[in-house]
Amino acid sequence: MGLFERYLSVWVGLCILLGVALGSLIPELFNAVAALEYANVNLVIALFIWVMIYPMMVQIDFSAIKQVGREPKGLVLTLVINWLIKPFSMALLGWLFFRVLFADWVDAQTATEYIAGMILLGVAPCTAMVFVWSQLTKGDANYTLVQVSVNDLIMVFAFAPITALLLGVSDISVPWPTLVLSVLLYVVLPLVAGVLTRKKLQQNLNTDALPQFLARIKPWSVLGLLATVVLLFGLQAPTILSQPVAIVLIAIPLLLQTYGIFALSYYSACRLKLPHNIAAPASMIGASNFFELAVAVAISLFGLHSGAALATVVGVLVEVPVMLSLVWYANKTRRYFPNSDLSKDTQA
Numbered sequence: 001m002g003l004f005e006r007y008l009s010v011w012v013g014l015c016i017l018l019g020v021a022l023g024s025l026i027p028e029l030f031n032a033v034a035a036l037e038y039a040n041v042n043l044v045i046a047l048f049i050w051v052m053i054y055p056m057m058v059q060i061d062f063s064a065i066k067q068v069g070r071e072p073k074g075l076v077l078t079l080v081i082n083w084l085i086k087p088f089s090m091a092l093l094g095w096l097f098f099r100v101l102f103a104d105w106v107d108a109q110t111a112t113e114y115i116a117g118m119i120l121l122g123v124a125p126c127t128a129m130v131f132v133w134s135q136l137t138k139g140d141a142n143y144t145l146v147q148v149s150v151n152d153l154i155m156v157f158a159f160a161p162i163t164a165l166l167l168g169v170s171d172i173s174v175p176w177p178t179l180v181l182s183v184l185l186y187v188v189l190p191l192v193a194g195v196l197t198r199k200k201l202q203q204n205l206n207t208d209a210l211p212q213f214l215a216r217i218k219p220w221s222v223l224g225l226l227a228t229v230v231l232l233f234g235l236q237a238p239t240i241l242s243q244p245v246a247i248v249l250i251a252i253p254l255l256l257q258t259y260g261i262f263a264l265s266y267y268s269a270c271r272l273k274l275p276h277n278i279a280a281p282a283s284m285i286g287a288s289n290f291f292e293l294a295v296a297v298a299i300s301l302f303g304l305h306s307g308a309a310l311a312t313v314v315g316v317l318v319e320v321p322v323m324l325s326l327v328w329y330a331n332k333t334r335r336y337f338p339n340s341d342l343s344k345d346t347q348a
Contacts, residue, residue: 023237117311
């Protein structure tokens with residue numbers, strides 16, 4: 001897998017082109033895949049994401065979770081960035097670009113919908129794919145699990161009030177089946193499978209059983225990621241080709257938000273002297289989004305063909321390439337962070 005990981009951005013780029021090409025040539029196939037959903041959660045995408053993160057879940061050692069308390073600053077940083085800064089900065093950028101800078105290019109109603117879609121992305125911190133970014137930056141798998149779990153718990157209570165506040169509406173309806181099913185499919189189910197697998201392997205008299213199994217299943221993480229990219233871009237191919245200008249306009253503030261939030265979080269982690277295997281995943285969580293939930297809520301509130309739905313779709317389009325660039329940067333700057341004593345205690 002060294003070749004895959006070393007040139008992952010190349011493979012992702014090729015998968016993006018492949019997805020758009022296939023989505024244009026055989027749209028009926030992707031329409032059939034899009035129909036395989038429950039509570040606005042696409043089951044095929046869920047399967048690919050499950051394949052992607054299951055190998056990472058096997059690495060999690062629950063007996064070492066207690067060590068997370070030795071580095072509380074990482075968890076505090078994640079919560080401050082995700083819930084006190086990110087939603088409001090996203091709303092501010094949306095207003096700045098679509099009410100001021102792009103006001104002559106976008107009508108007022110469409111601008112409002114674009115801003116709404118950006119807000120929905122900003123209020124939904126990443127749940128599933130952050131495990132991929134954590135692994136690619138050699139993050140602490142146990143600590144990442146705790147960060148994601150706490151975020152999910154807060155999201156259950158804070159998503160609706162913050163979204164309603166920033167959208168300026170009081171009758172927002174959170175699609176609870178989508179939220180619950182997403183967390184179940186993307187986190188709980190692969191986590192339970194990973195824990196049971198690890199327990200079974202540790203009971204094996206062969207002490208090399210666990211590392212050998214991890215070596216065999218590790219390629220599936222990258223393959224799951226690439227399959228997800230092909231499917232996502234195949235599903236969105238008509239939108240990409242029919243509204244290129246709108247996609248560029250929406251992508252600009254989203255890119256600024258993503259890189260800005262990462263820079264703030266990463267710099268803060270450095271100042272707090274967090275070890276790199278905690279700092280990098282903490283920053284990745286803040287920079288990425290739970291786009292599955294954002295898309296579902298945008299469709300339920302504003303409609304399938306609304307500007308809000310398009311904005312959340314653009315969030316999907318830019319996330320993987322942008323996050324790969326941040327993974328590259330985080331790995332290049334590892335030397336500026338202290339080594340982690342915590343990771344030595346939490347390794348399997």
